Amino acid sequence: MRIARWTHDGVEEEGFVDGDRVIPFAGGLDVAAVLRLGLPAVPDLWEQSRLGPATPLADVRLLAPLKPASIRDFVAFEEHVEGVSAGVEGRSHVADEWYEAPTFYFTNPHTVSGPSDVLRPPMTERLDFELEVGVVIGAVEGSDGENLDPAGAGDHIFGYTILNDWSARDLQGREMKVRLGPAKGKDFGTTLGPWIVTADELDPFLDAEGFLAIRAEVFVNGELVGHDLVSNAGWPFPEFVAYASRNSRVVPGDVLGSGTVGHGGCLAELWGRNGSLTPPPLKEGDEVRMVIEGIGELVNTVGAAVSAPPVPRARPRSRLRTRP
Structure with missing residues (x-):
């Protein structure tokens, strides 16, 4: 089944996509509630919903298919790491630590956009995309989502979507020299x-x-800029879920990004391999279209950059330990 959120005639609705039409969930449920019910509940919900009022898919504007509880974004494709490291470090290199676990960072669930939305990036000279699969977590009866083992973690995968982790590479490069982040190079849009x-x-x-x-x-x-098989990730998705839950918890509505696929899944990889900004960074008016087999396509356009109020540099401090 395909599950979506959309607006039609100014009204926001959530439900099923059935061929070329959309049908709201029965009982006024929303996507968040369905994720809390879990995947096994979907067939019955479809039977309750399928005879309800339908609207042509062409007549609605699709929204992001969920409002994520959190977004963990992984870096799970060795080829991507090789290419990006060549641009950042001047040589293609994968740290030994990469192989030990599927590392991730948390990004901003409050700046999520949907299909056909126009991206409003920060002021950047190196705007980039990242082609990823988004793993959507649902409820599993009898599980609290904590310390899952890989064998059972896959049951928490409710479904999949396409994820574009927009990136301002110049901002990202500056802040990561402080050994923290990425933050402002990423958090403006997913x-x-x-x-x-x-x-x-x-x-x-x-x-x-x-x-x-x-x-x-x-x-x-x-x-066509990049293409890959998602099976080239270093770990299968249930192991992503298990690692995310280690000494922690995954909950319905969490999204786990696969990390950028290899072979041109982002421009930064190609910049590293080519030794130059080739292809060029994204600019206003560029269209980015992502297509993932079995899921669909996600299309967005880059809008005008948005300036923000400046923040001063750090002030020199005396390091006194008592007030003067």
Whole structure:
């Protein structure tokens, strides 16, 4: 099944996408409530909803398919790390620590946009996209989502969406020299969409080791820039969920980004490999289209950059230990 949020005639609705039409959830439920019910509840909800009022998909404006409780974004593709490190460090290198666990950072759930939305980036000279799969967490009866083992963690995967982790590489590079972040190089925008595809729909693409072998592509202004198989990640998605829950908790509505796929899944990888800003950074008016097999396509346009009030530099301090 496909699950979405949309507006029609000024009214926001949430429900199923059935072919070329959308149908609201029965009982006035929203996506957040359905994620709390869990994947096993979806077939019954569909039976309750399918005869309800339908609207042509072409007549609605799709929104981000959920309002995430949190967003953890992983860095799970070795080829991506090799390329980006070449640009940052001057040599292609993957730290030994990368292989030990599927590392992630938390990004901002309050700046999520949806399909066809216009991105309003910060003032940056190196705007980039990142082509990723978003893993959407749902409830599992009898589980609190804490300290999951990989064998059971997959049950918490409700479905998948496309995730574009927009990046201002110059801002990101500056702040990460402080050994913290990324923060302002990332937190201005994450795009999700066009809908959530329930996990069972992609089960036929799982390989013998549990990796999701679906093709991912990204186009800028109609030109193919990058493509990869999602199964090239270093870990299958249930292990992402297990690691995220280690000494912590995953809850319905959490989104786990796969990390940027390799072979041109972002411009920064190509800049590192090419030794120059080739292809050029994104600019106002550029269209970024992401297509992931079994999920759909996500299209956005870059809008005008937004300036922000300046923050002063750090002041020299005396380091006195008592007040003068």
